Amino acid sequence: MAAGLEDLWGHQPPGEPDAARGELRRALVVAAHPDDADFGAGGAAALLARSGWEVRYLVVTDGSKGSDDPSFTPHQLVETRAGEQRVAAAHLGVASVGFLGFTDGELTASRDLLGAIVREIRAFRPYAVYTHDPEPVVHNEGFINHSDHRATGLATVDAVYPAARDRLNFPEQVAEGLAPHVVRELYLWGSNQPNCDVDISSVVEAKIEALLLHGSQFNNDDGFIDYMRSRWQDAEGRSFEHFRRVVMFG
Numbered sequence: 001m002a003a004g005l006e007d008l009w010g011h012q013p014p015g016e017p018d019a020a021r022g023e024l025r026r027a028l029v030v031a032a033h034p035d036d037a038d039f040g041a042g043g044a045a046a047l048l049a050r051s052g053w054e055v056r057y058l059v060v061t062d063g064s065k066g067s068d069d070p071s072f073t074p075h076q077l078v079e080t081r082a083g084e085q086r087v088a089a090a091h092l093g094v095a096s097v098g099f100l101g102f103t104d105g106e107l108t109a110s111r112d113l114l115g116a117i118v119r120e121i122r123a124f125r126p127y128a129v130y131t132h133d134p135e136p137v138v139h140n141e142g143f144i145n146h147s148d149h150r151a152t153g154l155a156t157v158d159a160v161y162p163a164a165r166d167r168l169n170f171p172e173q174v175a176e177g178l179a180p181h182v183v184r185e186l187y188l189w190g191s192n193q194p195n196c197d198v199d200i201s202s203v204v205e206a207k208i209e210a211l212l213l214h215g216s217q218f219n220n221d222d223g224f225i226d227y228m229r230s231r232w233q234d235a236e237g238r239s240f241e242h243f244r245r246v247v248m249f250g
């Protein structure tokens with residue numbers, strides 16, 4: 001068991017990859033937009049990285065709709081947001097960031113998207129995958145779940161099971177040398193049915209710093225930092241990320 005994580009993962013510690021089975025201490029975080037990974041799982045990513053896991057972010061869309069600032073062209077916004085995401089990820093100890101480049105705001109859970117995520121899973125071979133819970137159309141907190149979040153979550157869940165696992169799905173990838181891959185654990189953020197609370201108190205400041213590195217998106221003019229702190233803190237002052245956790249059979 002990774003040192004310390006057993007105390008933080010809601011009394012259900014993340015499984016320890018079995019090296020004898022070729023399992024690696026790797027986690028893939030699949031997010032719709034630049035900044036979603038930091039929001040949804042930045043604390044868990046930092047904890048895993050500090051415990052020796054290799055964490056990779058995969059950003060599905062190009063973030064080209066995410067600004068009201070008329071001085072930004074869509075192209076400048078894409079470049080700016082990708083750069084911000086790389087810096088923020090590095091701040092949390094995330095080892096790499098991939099960008100699939102689908103158009104922001106226009107995502108559907110298509111065959112193309114499924115294949116792209118399957119390819120990433122087969123190439124990176126993560127033990128655990130973190131992504132948006134695709135089920136809520138309206139969050140319990142009272143806001144609408146962005147359609148890109150739903151499409152990303154749904155395609156990622158479908159990629160984890162069964163598409164990445166089975167050799168007859170996207171067989172052209174297997175023919176290229178990308179072997180089928182079994183993901184052991186799935187963690188969904190933004191869920192209306194969380195069953196796993198990860199104590200991120202030791203890394204919450206780093207998570208907030210990472211979010212503020214998305215300078216095109218956030219600043220503290222409107223009490224944003226205070227809002228974030230209060231969003232994750234419980235009455236005792238500890239901070240949590242909440243996930244719906246699915247442990248695979250086998």
Ligand SMILES: [Zn+2]
Nearest residue numbers: 032033036146
């Ligand atoms: Zn988003």
